Amino acid sequence: MASALIYMPATAKPGEVIEVRALIAHTMETGFRPGPDGKPLPRDIIRKFECRYNGKTVISAELHPAMSANPYIAFFLKATTSGALEFTWTGDNAFAQTEQKQLVVQP
Template identity: 50%
Template sequence: MTVRTLIKVPKTARRGEVIEISTIIGHPMESGFRPGADGQRLARNIIQRFSCHYNEELVFSAELSAAIAANPLVAFHTVATASGTLRFTWEGDQGFRHSESVAISVA
């Protein structure tokens, strides 16, 4: 399965500055309630968890449910503390797991 993400993080920030982070992931979401061509319900396939680690420290996480939109947008704020890496992880049904990292420079 090909996964597409769009991650918006400032490349630079001042130490102590509150920064906005937003992510979108393209994922073949399925609620588990819709019938397939054979009349049987299609298996649920949603993203259940999202997390963001900043230099290996968890700064944001969310538990998602069947009501989540396809290609979910997750936006949040954190404080720029040091230069390093933001690692984003999405986990879901059917063993789905995808991670991406983005660097940030803090002065």
């Protein structure tokens, strides 16, 4: 399991725009780099990132081999109601990881 770091405020006011930052530790091998034997190392990338807020997708991104190791994604969203933000990374070799953070919206 890869290590994910997610930064976002725990609380927000109704209608407030908050910044969410997510980073996951992953080597992101492109499949083009030669290994010690001269043959290309097998591709191993995260292909998709998605964040859902109370079950509704707020961001979805397709990642490609040119993406750096340990992909970092930052975005803004409008806090409407309290609930869960679910972060999902999927990739090659059946890689899938989901993390969840709670957001409390209060006046």
